[in-house]
Amino acid sequence: MVTTKEPVLRFTEALVRLAHLVQQVFAEVSREHDLTPQQAQLLCLLIDGPVGMTELTRALHLEKSSLTGLVDRAEKRGLVTRTRDSRDRRACRIELTPDGARIGVLAHEEVAQRLDALAGELPEGHRELLASTIGGILTAHARPPAPGR
Amino acid sequence: MVTTKEPVLRFTEALVRLAHLVQQVFAEVSREHDLTPQQAQLLCLLIDGPVGMTELTRALHLEKSSLTGLVDRAEKRGLVTRTRDSRDRRACRIELTPDGARIGVLAHEEVAQRLDALAGELPEGHRELLASTIGGILTAHARPPAPGR
DNA sequence: CGAAATTAGTTCGTATTATGAACCATTGTC
């Protein structure tokens, strides 16, 4: 009496496939705006205001040198600018140009729209549940073994 | 008694972050086996048996030429081999070497393990629900606007 | 104070990834 119907998509399989799908959506949207996915992601991260390089490396999970290159190219395309931090003269803050802001916001909206559309088919309430469940996973991962604090 | 600790993370935000997390896990595991994430993914896809190039491009969402390069490098590292298809002499099938199979299975298991661990914190039953919900999204996306058929 | 360690970014060399256009060879189709 084995349940051999090949049912319900194994959990990890589901996660991996979903991640892949999200990436695809991102890639599509990026391409439509003539951006690479990495550039698009960078712009999205800067929408809420300028961010320093070090913080960006954490957000993007990139090495410093990789980020330098990414920002270089984005700057060359007129999407962002480097402004020296007044308090700490080593640091700099990456800021969107008007052009970068326009494209960034647009891309962000479109990604959100398409992902929402994908979830449109879901039964009532599943979307919220999915979001909160994912939220749980994310916070769980944010601090792996942190008993204190 | 609403748990208003945080505005529940918008849906799309959750998806994007989750995708990012999955990628990270993949990257970690890959690195530990001295593979690039792309190579690891290739190996994982071949675990169930040889696959043709064209089918691989669909699975990986890569252009033909990109895939050629990826397979080239994997072959050079002794992870896969190209075997000419006997039926169609244009086509070839990519197959794991013993070495590639070993590493591929290992990597696959480890990814699964870590993703499972992430979900370990979830309330009872949420994992299944999450999996099936994602399954719904995936199949919904598989055939976007297909009224007939 | 001033030397030493830290931190923030950049530069450089290298491997990989990804694409599109042009191409070759084999299969199908009339």
Add this chain to the structure above:
DNA sequence: GACAATGGTTCATAATACGAACTAATTTCG
């Protein structure tokens, strides 16, 4: 048998990502 379609490769190019070595500003502390 000509001709289109299919399966892959080659080539040139741009972007991505890393680590090691480096510069400059900032802390730390003896």
